Amino acid sequence: MKNLVLSLVLIISLFSEGYAQSKKKLDRQAIKAMCGCYEVNFNFAETFNYSKDSTYVPSAVKHDRGLEWVELVADTDNAISMQHLLIVPTPKGPYIVKHWRQDWEYQNRHLYVYNHDNKWDFVTLPKKAVKGQWTQRVFQVDDSPRYEGTASWVHVDGKSYWENTTPAPLPRREYTTRSDYNVTMRTNRHEIVENGWIHDQDNDKILRSDTSEDLLIAQEKGYNTYVKVPDEKCKPAQDYWTENHEKWALVRAKWDAVFDRNKNLSLKEKVDNKVLFKYLLDNDNFKTSETINPLIDAFVN
Numbered sequence: 001m002k003n004l005v006l007s008l009v010l011i012i013s014l015f016s017e018g019y020a021q022s023k024k025k026l027d028r029q030a031i032k033a034m035c036g037c038y039e040v041n042f043n044f045a046e047t048f049n050y051s052k053d054s055t056y057v058p059s060a061v062k063h064d065r066g067l068e069w070v071e072l073v074a075d076t077d078n079a080i081s082m083q084h085l086l087i088v089p090t091p092k093g094p095y096i097v098k099h100w101r102q103d104w105e106y107q108n109r110h111l112y113v114y115n116h117d118n119k120w121d122f123v124t125l126p127k128k129a130v131k132g133q134w135t136q137r138v139f140q141v142d143d144s145p146r147y148e149g150t151a152s153w154v155h156v157d158g159k160s161y162w163e164n165t166t167p168a169p170l171p172r173r174e175y176t177t178r179s180d181y182n183v184t185m186r187t188n189r190h191e192i193v194e195n196g197w198i199h200d201q202d203n204d205k206i207l208r209s210d211t212s213e214d215l216l217i218a219q220e221k222g223y224n225t226y227v228k229v230p231d232e233k234c235k236p237a238q239d240y241w242t243e244n245h246e247k248w249a250l251v252r253a254k255w256d257a258v259f260d261r262n263k264n265l266s267l268k269e270k271v272d273n274k275v276l277f278k279y280l281l282d283n284d285n286f287k288t289s290e291t292i293n294p295l296i297d298a299f300v301n
Contacts, residue, residue, distance in 0.1 A: 020132060024106065027134060027153040030160040031080050031104050033192045035070045037234035038226040042066070044173070048219045051180070058218065062173060068099065068226070069237035073245075078106040083248075085237035094236035098248070100146070101139040108135040111148050112265055114167040116182050116208040120145055120265040134162065136188075142277035143251045144267060144299070145259075147186060161191035167206075181205040181217045199224040250289050251280060254296045266301040 042064040049058055067087040074081035084099035107130050112120040130150050137148040149166035165187040170178060185204035191197060201222030207215040231238075258265070269275065276299050280286055286295060 023132065023153075023155070026155050026160070027106075028080065030153055030155070030162070030192050031082075031134070032072065032075070033160075034102075034190070034197050034226070035072045035082055037229050037231045038068050038070065038196055039229050040066050040068045040227075041225045043223045044171075044220055046218050046220045050216045050218060053180075056180070059174060059178070059220065067229075067233060069234035069241075070226075071238075071241050073101075074103075080104045083241070085234075085240060087234060087237050096237050096240040098141050098240075098244075100141065101143065103137040103139070105135045105137070107131060107133060108150065110262065111135065111150065112145055112259065114145075114147050114169060114183070116167075118169070118267045118269060122262055122264050125150070136162070136164065136190075138168075139255075140277070142275075142280050143248070143255050144276060145255075145265070149188075159191065161189055163187065163189040178205075181207045183208045183214070196226040196228040199226070244283075247283070247287050247292075250292050251296070254289070254293050258296065258300055268299045268301060271298045 042062065044059075044062040046058040046061075049056060069085045069087065071083045071085060072080075073083050081101065081103045083101045086097040086099045088095045088097055107127075109125045109127060109130055111123045111125065113123050115121050133150045133152050135148055135150040138146040140146050147166050147168035149164035151162055151164040153160060153162045165185065168184045168186045169175070170182065170184060183206040185206055187202040189198075189200040191200065199222070201220075201224075203220045203222060205217045205220065207217055271279075276296070279295055280292070286292055
């Protein structure tokens with residue numbers, strides 16, 4: 001009887017391990033399916049207003065579109081990194097905006113959770129809490145942190161999606177225009193569909209301080225669609241990355257060294273009245289580790 005029980009335990013263990021590996025393979029396929037060339041529609045609308053200020057003005061509805069290349073930067077068994085590059089048409093030809101970056105890590109336990117006012121709290125989760133999950137880390141255009149969260153990819157009824165709720169700084173579209181809230185509680189859903197993928201968002205606009213409870217100001221809906229088009233349409237972005245990827249690898253390496261300190265992080269918004277990405281876009285003066293590393297250090301409190 002004892003041998004039978006041991007055999008059943010072994011069979012169940014092998015089955016569970018096989019399922020986990022098969023599930024992980026599907027997860028990786030879903031994540032990497034977000035790479036490629038896409039026509040993107042960005043849509044945001046404020047849905048509900050909870051402000052008690054009679055002069056409150058809701059954010060304007062935003063509709064925008066663009067062509068975006070999502071470059072596979074790194075791909076290992078437990079980690080995938082993808083850089084978004086926006087192609088902006090101008091009279092002088094395509095202009096490339098190094099857009100956001102998303103990194104994915106399997107069963108990661110260490111997160112930087114946004115607090116408020118350019119501060120992130122370092123958090124360590126129990127091993128069992130992240131079993132089978134993927135952490136998505138999202139970075140700013142200068143590769144500084146934005147937000148991150150962990151959840152499971154779900155593959156059911158022909159759908160593949162990942163959904164998580166986590167705090168984040170204000171979105172770029174409102175960073176310089178709104179001061180009545182300082183945290184965006186983001187519910188992000190990434191869903192892979194037949195013609196590309198969807199970034200679906202339900203966001204709370206929150207005013208947070210060290211001395212009082214969070215105050216909900218308003219809520220908004222975001223619905224961004226990425227429709228796959230031939231890779232050739234994104235050649236200008238591919239060329240940009242070929243020419244500039246080594247520099248941005250140095251930037252990522254420096255930020256990784258900062259993150260590896262595994263302690264709370266606070267960043268300066270400006271140094272000498274200038275934001276970080278404007279320094280880094282200066283390729284003449286900031287293209288080596290000798291110039292990039294002390295620059296990033298200057299922004300870390």
